Amino acid sequence: MDDNSRVQRWERYGQVPLLLASLLYLTAYTVLVLLPRLSPGGRTFWVAVTVCTWAAFAVDYAVRLALSSRRREFVRRHWLDLLVLLLPLLRPLRMVQVYAAAQARRPHPRxxxxxxxxxxxxxxxxxxxxxxxxxxxxxxxxxxxxxxxxxxxxxxxxxxxxxxxxxxxxxxxxxxxxxxxxxxxxxxxxxxxxxxxxxxxxxxxxxxxxxxxxxxxxxxxxxxxxxxxxxx
Missing domain, CATH: 1.10.287.70 (Helix Hairpins)
Structure with a gap:
């Protein structure tokens, strides 16, 4: 199995978890901004959610990079994924990436x-x-x-x-x-x-x-x- 097949297989299995992570991050970010008077326990929980979702994005990027034999080309082609890791503002856009990947794999797009x-x-x-x-x-x-x-x-x-x-x-x-x-x-x-x-x-x-x-x-x-x- 070549590296492209392994990366595609990982991306296929990771679609749903990454979609859930994006939704959780957006929910946690919304709660932390719009509900500033949360209890200390509630704030800690939602901060932990943001950290865990960021970790999920980081693990996904690291695994795909490790599976690819042409890592420099991978970084150039997936610059948006790296930017998403660095800029919290863009993390919910992973939902768009997951949706686009799912549509690309459909034999007959709607x-x-x-x-x-x-x-x-x-x-x-x-x-x-x-x-x-x-x-x-x-x-x-x-x-x-x-x-x-x-x-x-x-x-x-x-x-x-x-x-x-x-x-x-x-x-x-x-x-x-x-x-x-x-x-x-x-x-x-x-x-x-x-x-x-x-x-x-x-x-x-x-x-x-x-x-x-x-x-x-x-x-x-x-x-x-x-x-x-x-x-x-």
Whole structure:
């Protein structure tokens, strides 16, 4: 069995555990940010959940790296996995990776290529917006002179940032909040561009097909004799 087969086998078996780990991390992160008055025992539990889920991501990456014989190529091809380990903001995006891997292994995908790209980009945008809202709210809520003082403010900030609108009514003032903003802006521009670009391409293709069908000569789509036609 070659190293690619071993890596693919590990990834196939790890899909469900990693999906659960991503959901647990997102739940724990949400609880820790939105419920600051947790009991010491409750806070310890949810912090332990975040640590354990991070450990699951780390173990998965380390095992796949060990199974691969071309490790430098593996690191280059799976740079996002490494980035997920380093940036907590991106860890819930592992759900998107698991979903994409599952769709890639289906012999007959339910969606077209354009539909898959739009679905993945939309899901990534939603997760990035939600985790970005949590991260910037956690960094800004107690900062002097902060304009993001509620989770609603943070969600509004994430919406205008991801959409590249940037009203400027709520902005991060802390270093940590601005780092989160830079990540959200950098990824958001690409994601929104991908969705708009794929949707525009799909519309153009649909109009092209309809135009070609409308300009076909009558009967040009038929081949062979009419059903029931006579023959010698």
């Amino acid at each position: 969606l077209t290529l354009e539909g898959q790209v739009m679905a993945l980009a939309s899901l990534t945008t939603l997760l990035l917006g939600y985790t970005g809202s949590l991260a910037v709210y956690q960094a800004e809520r107690h900062a002097p002179g902060a304009s993001i003082v509620s989770f609603g403010d943070a969600v509004w900030w994430a919406c205008v940032t991801l959409s590249t609108t940037g009203y400027g009514d709520v902005v991060p003032v802390t270093v940590r909040g601005r780092v989160v903003a830079a990540v959200v802006m950098a990824l958001g521009v690409g994601l929104i561009g991908a969705v708009v670009g794929v949707f525009s391409s799909w519309l153009v293709n649909r109009f092209r097909v309809r135009t070609e069908e409308a300009h076909k000569p009558p009967g040009s789509g038929r081949s062979g004799p009419e059903p029931g036609g006579g023959g010698s």
